[in-house]
Amino acid sequence: MAAAKATASASAAATRVSAVFRSNQELTRLARSGQLAAARRLFEEMPRRNVVSYNAMLSALARHGPLADARRLFEEMPRRNVISWNVMIAASSHHGHVTDARELFDAMPARDDFSWTLMVSCYTRAGELGLAREVLDRMPGDKCAACYNAMISGYAKNGRFDDAVTLLREMPAPDLVSWNSVLAGLTRNEGMSLSVQFFNEMPEKDLVSWNLMLEGYVRAGDMESANAFFARVPSPNVISWVTLLNGYCRAGRMNEARELFDRMPERNVVAWNAMLAGYVHLSHMEEAYKLFMEMPDQNSISWTTMVSGYVHAGKLQEAKDVLNKMPFDSVTAKTALMHGYLRSSRIDDARKLFDGLVVRDAVCWNTMISGYVQCGMLDEAMVLFQQMLNKDMVSWNTMIAGYALYGQMRKAISIFRKMNRRNTVSWNSIISGFVHNGLFVEALQHFMHMRRDSKRADWSTYACCFSACANLAALHVGRQFHSLLVRSGHISGSFSGNALISFYAKCGRILEARQVFDEMERQDIVSWNALIDGYASNGNGADAILVFQEMEANDVRPDEVTLVGVLSACSHSGLIDEGLHFFNSMTKLYSLKPVAEHYACMVDLLGRAGKLREAFELVQGMHMEPNAGVWGALLGACHVHKNHELAQLAAEKLFQLEPRKTSNYVLLSNFSAEAGNWNEAEKVRFLIKERNVHKPPGLAGST
C-alpha cells in the first residue's frame, strides 16, 4: 500500500518535472525567436518554475526587453546559478553598460568559462582591448578556446593583426573559430590581397572561411571575383548564396540579383529579406511590395525594410500604414519613421513616436538628438543627450558637430574633452568645427593631437586641413599635408582632392591646383567649380572661362556655384560683356535661376567698371530681398568710386542685416574719413562702441 503510494507520488513528480521541462523548452524557443510578449505570458502562467525557467525568461528579457526588467527579474529570482549571472553580464554587455557588466562579474560567487569569455568580449566590443586582455590574462587554470578567440577577434576587428596573430600562436590549441576570427578582421579591414594570402596559409578551413572570403570580394565591390570565387566554394550554403545576392543588390544589378535569387536551391527569410532590401535600396517600392506579399513568412526585419523603404521614397503615409499593420514591436522600424518625420521637419511627430517607445536603442536616441541638432534646437538635444544612459560614439559626435555648426565651440570642446575614447569622426567633428568657425590654427593643432591619439585621418580630416591651410595661406604646411595624404592612400577620393584644388588655388598656385585636378581619378562638379573659382580668384578670368567651356565640352552640367565662379571671374578680370552675357543667359542656357550670390557678383562687376547706377538699378530690380553680400559689393564699389551718397544707403542696409559685423562699420568709417567727413567717421566709431560690436570671436555664443 505504502509502496503503491510512493510509486504514485513519484510518477506525479515525474509528470510535474516533465511539464516544467516542456514549458522551459517552449520558453526558450520564444526567447530565441524574439517573441517577448508570448514568453512573458507563458512564464506568468507556469504553475511551477525552476532555475532554468527563470534563466530562459531572463535571457528573453536580456535580449529583447528593457534592461531594467531583466535586472528586476534577476533580483527577484528565488535561486541563481552561474548561468543567471552570465546572462546578466551578457545583457549589460549588449546594452553597452560595461561598468555594470564588470560589477556583476566581480560580485558573482563563482565563475565558469562563459563568465570569463563574456567579460573579454564585453571589453573588446567597447573597444577596451587593454582591459579585455587583463581579464584574459587573469583567467585561472586552462583557458578555454572561446576566451582566447574573443580576444583574437577583438584585436582583428580593431585592425591589430600583429597582436591577433601573436595570441593565435600563443594559444595551446587554436581552432577554426580562431583562424576565422583573424580572417574576418583581414577581409573587413585590410583588403583582399592579404586575405587571400592568409586564407591560403590556414591549416584548416570550413564553410565560414569560404564565406568570409566571398564577403570580402563583395565588400570590395569586385563582383566578377566574387562570382568566380563562389564557383569554387565546395558546397555553398544559404549564407554563401545570400552573400553573393547581396553583392549584386548593393551594386544595383537587380536583374542578376533576381536571377540568382530564383536559382537558389534554398531560400530562408534572410534570403527573401536580402532581395527585398535590394529593391527597397533603389526605391523600387512596387517590386518590393510584390515580393513582400509573396514571402512565405515575414519577420520583423522584412516589415522594417518595407517601412524604411517607404520613408526613403518619401512616402510617409505608406510607411505609417505598414508600421501600424506590423505584428512586431520594432524600435528600428519606428526609428525609420522618425527619420522620415525629421526629414520633413515634423519634429513633434518624431518626438511623439520617440516618447511612445518602451525600449529604445542608441540609434533611436541618436536619431532624435540629431533631429534636434538639425533644427538648431541644441538645448533640447542636450537634454536628451544627458538623459541617455548608453551613449555611443555617434551620440557624442553628434553633439560636438551640432555645437560646432552653430558656432558654440566652447561647448563642442567641452564635450570632446569629456569623451573617454574618440574615433576618427570625433576628431573630424572638432577639427571641422574649428575650420567652420575660422579657428584655423586650432584646427591644425588638433590634427597633430589626433596623430598622437593614433587615430587614422580620412579624406574628411584632410579636406578640413587643406581648408585651414588655404585660409591661413600656409602653402608650406599644406604641402606637407599633401604628401601625408598621398602616403595615406586617400588621394583618389574626390572630396580631399577638391579641397586640395581649392587650397593650391587660394595660395595662388593655380598650376599646382590644375595638376591635382588632372591627376584625380574622377572629377565631379565640385572639382570643376573649385578650379574655375581658383582661376577667377587669381585674376585669371579668361582661363576660368576656358575651364568652364572645357567643362561643358565634357558634358558636365554647371550648377549655381559654377556660375558664381564664372561671374566672379568676369568681374575680377573686367570682362563686363562676358559677365553680362552669362548672367543674362543663365536661366535660358542652364535652367539656373540667379540667386543673391549671382547678383552680388554682377554688382561687383558693374561697380568695378564704375557703372554704379546700373549696379544700383540691378539691386532694385532683384526678385528677392538683397542680402548682405549684395549690399557689401555695392558698398565696396562706392568706396572705390567715391560715391558717398550711395555708400550711405548701402551701409545702412548692411547695418540692418549684420548689426554685429565690425568690418561693415570699419569700411564705412574709413570711407567717411577718407572723404574728409570726420564727423561721419566719428559717428560710426561711436556706433561701434554703442552697439558693443566686437570682432567676431571664434568661440562666439558659448556663454
Next chain:
DNA sequence: TATGCGTAGT
C-alpha cells in the same frame, strides 16, 4: 531545457 568566440538580411 538556460549563458560565450568566427559568416548572410534593417
